[in-house]
Amino acid sequence: MKSDQINSIAIMRTSALGDIIWTLPMLNRIRKAYPNAKIYYITSNTFAPLIEGIEDIELIKIDKPKKLKDYFKLKRVFAPYNFDVLLCTQANLRINFIYPFIKAKRKIGFDSKRGRDLQKVFTSESIPFKKEHSVNAFLGFSDYLGIESKEIEFNLPYKKEEISQLPSDNFIVIHPKASSLQRTWPTKSYIELINHIEDNLKLSIVLTGVPSDKDICDTIEKESKANIINLCGRTTLNELKNVFLKSKMVIAPDSGPAHMAAALNRPVIGLYTAVPPEYTGPFGQIDNCINAYPRALKKYFHKSPAEVPWRFRVKEDDMMDLISVEEVFDKVSSIL
Incomplete structure (x- = not known):
């Protein structure tokens, strides 16, 4: 045809x-x-x-x-x-x-x-x-289909909405949970990171997530010492877009909201251990990712990325512990 x-x-x-x-x-x-x-x-x-x-x-x-x-x-x-x-x-x-x-x-x-x-x-x-x-x-x-183009345009549609709970534009969004606990950074690590941000950068933190993420977000809000706005389970997809657009950056594991933020041209720090971010990381922002995939392969399989099949996945319960709070904080500081 x-x-x-x-x-x-x-x-x-x-x-x-x-x-x-x-x-x-x-x-x-x-x-x-x-x-x-x-x-x-x-x-x-x-x-x-x-x-x-x-x-x-x-x-x-x-x-x-x-x-x-x-x-x-x-x-x-x-x-x-x-x-x-x-x-x-x-x-x-x-x-x-x-x-x-x-x-x-x-x-x-x-x-x-x-x-x-x-x-x-x-x-x-x-x-x-x-x-x-x-x-x-x-x-x-x-x-x-024979379409010759080098343009990569997301043009993710959104309607401008004012989110009354948000602070000024001087805040970071943390979307703490992936779709599985295996790919979710430990709650204690998020709390420690937020406390570092509070002590050194004086930025507000906004938490986002779906209703099933509420336990994690509530624990982070309760146990950290920062000024936190907890929007977990309280935003529509369009409101979430607006939250990301007003933020300085988004921190998230491998999750849909990380890709939404990247499509909206916000800086995204992706936390990756299960798969290499070169394949599923926030597009155009692979350098912003914390890539612990090689460490996970070495620890659990004694192999390097070159020695495993394409898209080989790590599925260990404690694999996200391989990402340190210090390296995430350093990445936040360098982007800011």
Whole structure:
């Protein structure tokens, strides 16, 4: 199919927060390359507010299927559509089973290494494999369509909102928890870091997180001696964007909010042990990351990064202890 014959393109990505943000440069390249095509973005109701407001796209909001009957409900949702191109940018078993219910002349997925759970069975074409950051991996879809561009634009949409609880612009955001405790820096380390910041930099601290992070955030607020504004579980996605935009920097483990802050051009200190930040770190800010991945490989496997497979993950319960408070504080000081 020639480029001038493409009238409709759909992108499928229902989760998670960081992954959806990583698709935005690819989406923006496609919007510019195909100004006359109808662009659709298929995502979950949970994360649709993240990208609402992007011009010239139509959101198709779905609930991720949990039971067999949910797939037949989705079949009815997609019945009115017949896309020229479907970009299958999500590869797991639950999502792969959705693709047969979507009509499209071309279904383009990942290569066999990145297309998990036999995604290639459900697609007709695949992009080539490369060892690269996830943003570049998603840009591989626009490359595959023949779009030649070096621009990387997130243009994450947001509406300006005043957050009354915030201090002046002289504050740091700490988003302490990752999606798993294994990838979350110890609470005691956050408290010690905050106390160092209070003693030496005199900056206010704003804590953010989802409601399930409340125990960690409440403990940090209670046991540190700094002036803390605890917004954990109290912000919408749009409000969180506004909090990040007003901050001096964001400190977070490997998590969606870290990528949101990076997409909003805020300095981000990422705390990485499970995977190398070169692949999943805040895009364009790898030098700001604390990269304890080589230390973890040496401690637990007696290997170097060159000796393990691509995207090999460390999954040890105490691995985040390998990141010291001193090195994070030094990074904060150097960025400021």
